[in-house]
Amino acid sequence: MAKRLKGVILAGGTGSRLYPLTKVTNKHLLPVYDKPMIYYPLETLKKMGCKDIMIVSGREHCGDILNLLGSGRDMGVRLSYEIQDEAGGIAHALGLAERFVGTSNVAVCLGDNIFDDEIVLDGFEDGARIFLTSVHDPERFGVAELEKGTECKVISIEEKPKNPKSNFCVTGLYVYDNKVFNYIKNLTPSDRGELEITDVNNFYVKDGLMTCQVLKSWWSDAGTFESLLKASSLVAKQKLCSCESKNVEKLPKVSSNGEYGDVKNSER
Secondary structure, three states: OOOOEEEEEEEOOOOHHHOOHHHOOOHHHOEEOOEEOOHHHHHHHHHOOOOEEEEEEEOOOHHHHHHHHOOOHHHOOEEEEEEEOOOOOHHHHHHOOHHHHOOOEEEEEEOOEEEOOOOOOOOOOOOEEEEEEEOOOHHHOEEEEEOOOOOOEEEEEEEOOOOOOOOEEEEEEEEEOOOHHHHHHOOOOOOOOOOOHHHHHHHHHHOOOEEEEEOOOOEEEOOOHHHHHHHHHHHHHHHHHHHHHHHHHHOOOEOOOOOEOOOOOOOO
16 A cells, blocks of 8 residues: 655745845745746645645745645645744755654655646655756756666766766655655755755665656746746746637537537537
């Protein structure tokens, strides 16, 4: 029987790269086309099978998130909340969810990451899994090196390398078994004084427990003005194309003599 999967959304940070928009609210509540940003990771985790989701946020503006989402009932999930009192890194924020996760596996999504894929966890029981996408500028991201001849075994992850070993960037979605919290407890802060999620991932890599999935469609973060605009444009394009497709399907067919024929789902 598959282990239960809980979800964690990391929605902390000051959002300094989006100032002054973030002077009045948490950046994860800014609009991405027609919905608040945080709706997208919520939908991603829900589609992955997470019914219980914890949102970890900073102290400032956390009430705005609670006012928007409440218990999660309107979205068909059960929401819990945790406060990260001070900046300590992604891994530190995840560590705050240990009691919430318990003996379950956990899917972790950064609150500013937007995925077009409907992600299915085929065969995941133990270890860790990251989600990759091919980029033209891998030196800006965490980069995964895959074992030759395989598409799923990760042999190294390097953060913003000068000489990338691949063009596969690590996106902000991770799945772990509950041993992740033991790894976090054994971390030492990086040069910037934070507990880094890349270090957590490399613990799993070292133990031979890291696998990956390559995304089939687009992914974007939304943490800068440029990427926020890009994400909004991608979502808008997708939704408008979908609406156009549905409208075309609804058009009644016209016979050669100009008469309308019966068409399934047509509007007459």
